[in-house]
Amino acid sequence: MPERADAARNRRAILRAAERLLADQGGDHVTLDRVAALAGVGKGTVFRRFGSRVGLLNALLEERSRTLRQAVADGPPPLGPGAPAHERLDAFLDELGRIAEGNATLLSAHEQACAEDKYSDPSYLFWHGHIAALLAEERPDLDAEFLAHTILAVFDGALVRRMTTPDDPRRFTRSVRSLATTLIAAPRPDTGRRVATERDGRWPAATIRDRP
């Protein structure tokens, strides 16, 4: 038995309410009490549906990016398989950038809520895997894993908001695409050998380190 009708109705109501609050007030006004009140349900219902605040935000984000996820996995080129890696990456960042630009507040809220486990989030893992695979295909000599983290690190809600203005609404996306392009176009490092610089170990480590 899939899901009771009232449950499904409430799930939608809650998501809509959260969207509404996110759009009207700031992201930090999306409290569970408020969401529940606006959705016309009890607070417990919100938790039963989404588990936690993070779960709710995740669901919202998931909803906004599901289409892209599918397009990337099964869709036609250049998003889907078939096109050259660099084209797929460019197409992908164009779309992901668009989503970010349209949901900067949601992005911020999600970041702040997730905090630690951001890197275990299935959604993050999927994007990361995709970017890393494409990068690696194009440039096996670079550290694709790290560079994928780098590209995703730039999708910071506050940064996106700072860069998105009415007269240049796609500046963020352009910058990210250009970053990826630059990385792919970079010349082979002369060799992989690790050059120890005179600076290594010159400064004393901080006296007190956390979590040693």
Add this chain to the structure above:
Amino acid sequence: MPERADAARNRRAILRAAERLLADQGGDHVTLDRVAALAGVGKGTVFRRFGSRVGLLNALLEERSRTLRQAVADGPPPLGPGAPAHERLDAFLDELGRIAEGNATLLSAHEQACAEDKYSDPSYLFWHGHIAALLAEERPDLDAEFLAHTILAVFDGALVRRMTTPDDPRRFTRSVRSLATTLIAAPRPDTGRRVATERDGRWPAATIRDRP
């Protein structure tokens, strides 16, 4: 009149207590009550000294990076003025990376607390300005402002922690330096002309956008 003796003593006690909590427990255990208790002062005192939780974390971070800040501003090359920009950048990232590796938990806590106004933080502005200036000096054709944000975005507490293991304690720093090097070494883009791709505007924008 600079500061009363007991005030100074308390300030130090509070910072030490915060350090201690940060190191012993996780970053989210650094609550103001706990800090005050461990420091042996009242909660009000913590606020009078540091204004807020963010202020306290800022002070801590500031304390750990003051040396680097000075070295960068006045010190001898390659950190200070005098060396070629790419050397200064490399030296700088080496040190900043070291600080990050030694204070990943503090970094996380600070990020989560700052959230929105991260990009107005004086400390952030200083690092950003420094990196952007060096990048621009070396590569006036690239978007130094954005790339500086990119490099700093990678200094995420959780990411640093993930990459820092006992058997390779400087992996994070190596990756960041290599990122910067790659960017500087990238070939000139063929021209600056903006190429509209067939993809522009193809996907519908998200139906509901926040903060339009």
Add this chain to the structure above:
DNA sequence: AGCATATACGGACTGCTGGTCCGGTTATGG
């Protein structure tokens, strides 16, 4: 249609947080 029951509901409740406030205390300069 009527019933039994798994399922979902609501909102009071808890424990904790960041931040405020003010009556009492103490360092300090003259």
Add this chain to the structure above:
DNA sequence: CCATAACCGGACCAGCAGTCCGTATATGCT
């Protein structure tokens, strides 16, 4: 030694995420 400005402590507040359980209801079966 005193006057006073600076500082102190901790009770207090509003708001938060998350829990719990008695009650209501949708659903599938007869």
